[in-house]
Amino acid sequence: MIDCPTVSKADIQHHYDWATPFYRLLWGVHIHHGLWDREASPKAAQSRLVEAMIERAGIERGQRVLDVGCGMGGSSIHLARAAGCDVTGITLSPVQRVWAATTARWQRVSGQVRFLRADAEKIEFPAASFDVVWSIECTEHLFDKPRFFRRAAEWLKPGGRMAICAWLAGSDDLSAEAAEQVRLVGEGFLCASLGSRREYGTWMSDAGLMSVSYDDWTDQIARTWEVCHERVERSGVRVIARRIRNMERFLDRFQMILDAYRRGLMRYGCFVYRKPS
Numbered sequence: 001m002i003d004c005p006t007v008s009k010a011d012i013q014h015h016y017d018w019a020t021p022f023y024r025l026l027w028g029v030h031i032h033h034g035l036w037d038r039e040a041s042p043k044a045a046q047s048r049l050v051e052a053m054i055e056r057a058g059i060e061r062g063q064r065v066l067d068v069g070c071g072m073g074g075s076s077i078h079l080a081r082a083a084g085c086d087v088t089g090i091t092l093s094p095v096q097r098v099w100a101a102t103t104a105r106w107q108r109v110s111g112q113v114r115f116l117r118a119d120a121e122k123i124e125f126p127a128a129s130f131d132v133v134w135s136i137e138c139t140e141h142l143f144d145k146p147r148f149f150r151r152a153a154e155w156l157k158p159g160g161r162m163a164i165c166a167w168l169a170g171s172d173d174l175s176a177e178a179a180e181q182v183r184l185v186g187e188g189f190l191c192a193s194l195g196s197r198r199e200y201g202t203w204m205s206d207a208g209l210m211s212v213s214y215d216d217w218t219d220q221i222a223r224t225w226e227v228c229h230e231r232v233e234r235s236g237v238r239v240i241a242r243r244i245r246n247m248e249r250f251l252d253r254f255q256m257i258l259d260a261y262r263r264g265l266m267r268y269g270c271f272v273y274r275k276p277s
Contacts, residue, residue: 001145002169002179003193004186009092009119012141012190015250016093020072029103030074032136032165033221033268042227049165049221050078053136056213056272057163059083063131066090066155068120069138073100073113079134080104080112087113088130090120092141121148128157136165139200140191146203153207159277162209165217168267169196170260178265185260188253197269209273218261218268225258 023031034045035052059065061084067076070089077100079085091097097117104110116123121142133152142148152162167189169182186194195203201211260266 001193001195001199002174002182002186004183004191006187007190007192009143012192013092015190016071016091017095019250020093020095020099023072029072029077031071032075033217033224034227035217035220036223037220042224045224046074047078049136049217050075051082052215052217053134053163053165053270054079054083056215056270057132057134057161059085059132059161059163062086064088064129065132065134066125066130066152068133068135068152069141070096070100070115072096073103073115075134075136076100076113076115077104077107077109080109081107085112085132089113089115090118090123091115092119093117125155127154128160129155131157131160133160133162135163137167139164139166140186140189140194143192145193145195145200146206149203149207149209153204153209153275156275158275160275161212162204162271162273162275164200164204164271164273166200166269166271167191167194168200168269169194170263170265170267172196172198174265178263181256181260182265185253185257185266188250188256190250194266197267200269200271204271204273209275212272212274213270214272215270216267217270218266221268222258222261225254225261229254229258 030046035049036045065085065087067089070076076087076089094117097115100115
């Protein structure tokens with residue numbers, strides 16, 4: 001695991017409180033990669049990633065889903081509208097919680113989805129509360145990943161699934177130079193640490209979960225950063241970013257993460273694990 005010791009929870013919350021309007025303006029309703037297919041639009045690519053996760057996790061109508069790191073509520077609302085799920089979304093950012101709740105009212109799904117401002121590493125839920133624990137690109141921000149997976153496994157009903165999309169260190173034995181590049185990416189994107197595929201599998205297995213599937217989507221998501229870089233340079237958002245703590249550093253790491261994906265220093269994985277019945 002590659003640790004980023006300069007990152008704090010206060011930094012993570014500050015980033016999402018301030019960056020959320022820029023995400024919405026420059027990227028869309030989802031704060032995650034797109035799963036690209038030929039010349040798909042960014043919006044279509046992001047929806048395709050969500051749909052692919054729904055299919056991999058075998059989500060059925062009416063199931064209860066916990067969306068960990070729900071952002072502006074894009075995936076939670078999609079799960080409610082397209083998959084008929086009852087969804088609880090949690091985010092560390094109060095700005096994102098308000099944004100998500102307002103969007104759910106506009107989309108007329110507030111009866112199916114609710115949003116909480118909460119720390120995923122501290123919040124408590126009763127055992128067997130959910131059919132699915134779902135998280136797209138949030139576990140990178142967690143400081144004690146093994147403990148989170150143990151707690152999240154308790155929240156699952158018997159037979160329930162955990163569906164996780166995560167940025168991964170490319171391997172467990174990166175060179176010192178490669179590990180430093182990955183650390184710089186993690187620091188720029190406010191990641192507490194970046195684990196490998198093997199480490200994620202170990203954490204979920206140790207939590208009592210059984211592997212269902214794993215997909216490496218690195219090649220299909222990398223174009224996300226080409227598009228993001230182009231939009232940032234065209235928009236002039238850097239002028240505003242200079243006034244927000246760590247924001248310019250965040251923008252400067254876009255090319256670095258694209259390079260890390262292309263060189264295999266980082267991977268993008270989708271894990272589905274199941275709690276035994």
